[in-house]
Amino acid sequence: MSDREILLSVRDLNAWYDESHVLHGVNLNVRRGETVTILGRNGVGKTTTLRSIVGILRKRTGEIEFNGHDLMRLPLHKTAKTGLGFVPEERGIFASLSVEENLMLPPKISDSGMSIEEIYDLFPNLYERKTSSGTKLSGGEQQMLAMARMLRIGVDMLLLDEPTEGLAPVIVQRIGEVLQTLKQRGMTILLIEQNFRFASKIADRFYLMEHGLVSAGFDADELPARMDMLHEVLGV
Numbered sequence: 001m002s003d004r005e006i007l008l009s010v011r012d013l014n015a016w017y018d019e020s021h022v023l024h025g026v027n028l029n030v031r032r033g034e035t036v037t038i039l040g041r042n043g044v045g046k047t048t049t050l051r052s053i054v055g056i057l058r059k060r061t062g063e064i065e066f067n068g069h070d071l072m073r074l075p076l077h078k079t080a081k082t083g084l085g086f087v088p089e090e091r092g093i094f095a096s097l098s099v100e101e102n103l104m105l106p107p108k109i110s111d112s113g114m115s116i117e118e119i120y121d122l123f124p125n126l127y128e129r130k131t132s133s134g135t136k137l138s139g140g141e142q143q144m145l146a147m148a149r150m151l152r153i154g155v156d157m158l159l160l161d162e163p164t165e166g167l168a169p170v171i172v173q174r175i176g177e178v179l180q181t182l183k184q185r186g187m188t189i190l191l192i193e194q195n196f197r198f199a200s201k202i203a204d205r206f207y208l209m210e211h212g213l214v215s216a217g218f219d220a221d222e223l224p225a226r227m228d229m230l231h232e233v234l235g236v
C-alpha cells in the first residue's frame, strides 16, 4: 500500500469559525485505494477537518492537494467536480424527492460513476425503497442513499463523517459490508468514526486527533500495540 500514489495530502491545515481557531496544523495523507480512519474525542476537530478539506469552511490556511488539484485555490463548486465525495453527518437528502430522484439528480462527474442497477445491487434496501420520499427513510437508509449518490456521480474518494452514528447494529454491519466491497473495488475512503470496533475492522491506517491536531498515525497492524494509548485517549 505504501508504494501507491498519495491521492489526498493535507499540510499544516489551520481553520477558524469566526475568531475561534479550531484546527492548529493538521497533517495527513491518504493513498489511492486506502481506507483511513480519523479517531478522536468529541470536539477535537474531526468534522472541521473534513469541512475544511472540501472547502465548506473557507477560513483556513495550509496546503490541500487532491488528485493533482490545489483545493485551497478552487471554489466550492469546482471542488465537487474533482472527484472528492463528502458525505456529511447530516447526510443532505432532499426530503421531498424520492430515493431514485435523489440518486439521479446530481450529474455524473466521470464515466466511473455506477449505473443505477449497480447501485441497487450494492444497496438492495434502496431498490425496495426507490419510490419512497426522503422524509420516510430511516437513518440507515438515508446514510446508504447519501453514499450511493456519491458512487453514482463517480467520485474517486469518499469522505464519510460518522456513517454509523445512531444506527442499529444490523445496519452498521450492512454499512461495514458495503465499505468492504467498495474497498475491494479500489475506492479510497477517509472516515471519521466514533465506533471503534467498526473502524478497527475496515481501516488500513489510523490517525488520532487531539486539540485540533493529528497527534499520532499508525497502520492497522500496529493497533494491538497502540491499544493502551487509545484506551487512555479515547476511553475505548
Ligand SMILES: Nc1ncnc2c1ncn2[C@@H]1O[C@H](COP(=O)(O)OP(=O)(O)OP(=O)(O)O)[C@@H](O)[C@H]1O
Residues within 6 Å of the ligand: 017, 020, 022, 040, 041, 042, 043, 044, 045, 046, 047, 048, 049
Ligand atoms: N459552526 C461552528 N461554529 C463555531 N464553533 C464550532 C462550529 N462547529 C464546531 N465548532 C467547534 O469546533 C471544535 C471542533 O468541532 P468538530 O465538530 O470539528 O469536532 P469533532 O471532533 O468532529 O467532534 P464531534 O464528534 O462532536 O463532531 C469544537 O470545539 C466545536 O465546538
